[in-house]
Amino acid sequence: MKRILSALTLGAGLGAAVLTGTAAPAAAESLKVGFLATLSGPPAVLGQHMRDGFLLAVKQANGRLGGIETEVIVVDDELKPDGAITKVQGLLERDKVDIMAGVVFSNVMMAVYKPIIQSETIFIGANAGPSPIAGRGCSPYFFSTSYQNDQNHEVMGRYASQKGYDKVVVMAPNYQAGKDAVAGFKRHYSGTVAQEIYTKLGQLDFSAELARIADEQPDALFTFMPGGMGVNLVKQYSQAGLKDVIPFLSTFTVDETTLPATKDMAVGLYSGAEWASDIDNEANARFVRAFEAEYGYPPSLYAAQGYDAARLIDGAVSMAGGVQDKKSLLSALAAAPFESVRGDFRFNNNQFPIQDFYLVEAVKRAEGKYVTQLVEKVFDDVGDAYSGSCHMK
């Protein structure tokens, strides 16, 4: 299952140099990054986006993050927390990686977080942001280039309030992340939640739930339906004729990982995100252009987070002048010395980003590809709700 993607462009040359004993001392330093992502099973597409974003940034740096020869070891966690621990231990002890990065799902994050930070290895989270590690369990070794899990849901709650939607129905899968989504939504929502519908995880057919929603006639629907569930829901929502009747506010449901399947049926549906393909800054334009040229599909927020993770490492390593002095590397990372593709970006006290959040909408671009684009900014320079309980040791 382990695939070594060597980003060494000069690897062979370097080896030859060492053999002949003429290597310059500076070139001896190298950077090893362990990248953990879910790359098999149905949710593999999320991990694929994140990995591709990360590797794109490494490639753009000519295989040298911060000017140091970089080797990225990509490992598939298979969405199995206990298996992931073993694999991470292999990366830490056998491969002796300098930096860990990645992780798509929160359950995997909760499993590998402790072993990584206890080994005092720098860890850049590129997606999962469960509340314990943003709050009491925060660590000086952990940085996130994504968000705390609740935040995108909070965006939709805030937006629904601003829009004056008095009555909404919320729907989420019946597991912890689903419950968290509903709690996050309610945090900034001032109207009434008429019904809370919890569906079975992995449910395929939503016709019964859609009939209930239509019967309730709410001002809007808020839903969190990741992966294939979301594809099914969006298709069926559109086929039931609800798309034009009840606004569809969602999180992690409508994005570039699902749009290839839902296409026109998702156009006009809303989502909450910290990134969209048309955020207007130079770094983002370059990222989107290069990503599509390299991989042939439009990037999602997962890809953007992966890209930013590598760019953060790049900026911090060159600022600290290498990876040997961990202390100066940590303080360099905390300064976030890179141009984020989402514009404003700095680290909070819990080392999660302080950033803007947007309402985004699925659109069809002129050349026929489906992407998410900005509608309006909902939060400006905001941190998460748990940073207050983080006390760095």
Added chain:
Amino acid sequence: MSVTLLAVQTLNGLQLGILLFLIAAGLTLVFGVMDFINLAHGVQYMLGAYLAVACYQLTGSFWLAVILALAAALICGLLLEFLVFRHLYNRDHLDQVLATFGVILFLNEAVKVLWGGAPLSLPVPELLDGSIQLMANFAYPVFRIALIVTGLAVAVLLYVLVTKTRIGMLVRAGATNPDMVAALGINIRRLFMLVFGFGAMLAGFAGIMAAPILSVEPGMGDNLLILAFVVIVIGGIGSIRGAFLAALIIGLVDTLGRSFATDIARVLLPPAAANDVGPAIASMLIYILMAGVLFFRPSGLFPVRSA
């Protein structure tokens, strides 16, 4: 809880039941007639959906895609039979489970390599793209009604095929006493191959019909496989009639449970607890039902008489 909502939910339940029947019919035939546990039935369903998408991309016509995908599903089924399954008929069930589970892993990974991990979709054909207004702002897609009609037609076809034709008679005879049928000069191997191919085609057909409603993705058959096993266990292994009725029962119980369990729980419990208990009960209902059926009728509701 209005009467219209109840009616709509009943219709939804029927439709889910029909989809389950399309999958379970092939499974029960293969399991009942050949005494062969085919866990790979779910991936054959997935294969049908993927083939339909591929054929659609090739031809641009839904109808042509259905025909081509059906033929391709049949060929894939026969190929699997030839390569893997025929070597397992005389082995015990554990070997069959292991080997067919391997086929699941292999094919799930194969479609990912071929088509990528992202979900795909098949557009609804124009002819069936409309919808019927059933409630104030709720339209019922015509395609789902077409699915119900098709499922009923398949049920009738299967019934006629199994009970009224010579081939059906041979299949039933082969199920009861294969040695005797072989002794009478019937090529039992070829018969089994035929049954298996037909079962694979049915699974593929279910996948094709589901593709416009559900997302086409690796592993899409795995959840439904479990439901299909529940259906054939409740219905009685090997019984088409049992599979049909059990599928409808499961579809209705599951859908009505999902729609009303929380409301019913609310009558008895405070809202917060009801939100926890309702969905939990709803997702357990069909398994409770299965346990009940197994307790009172261990060989299912419509057991097949065997020698």
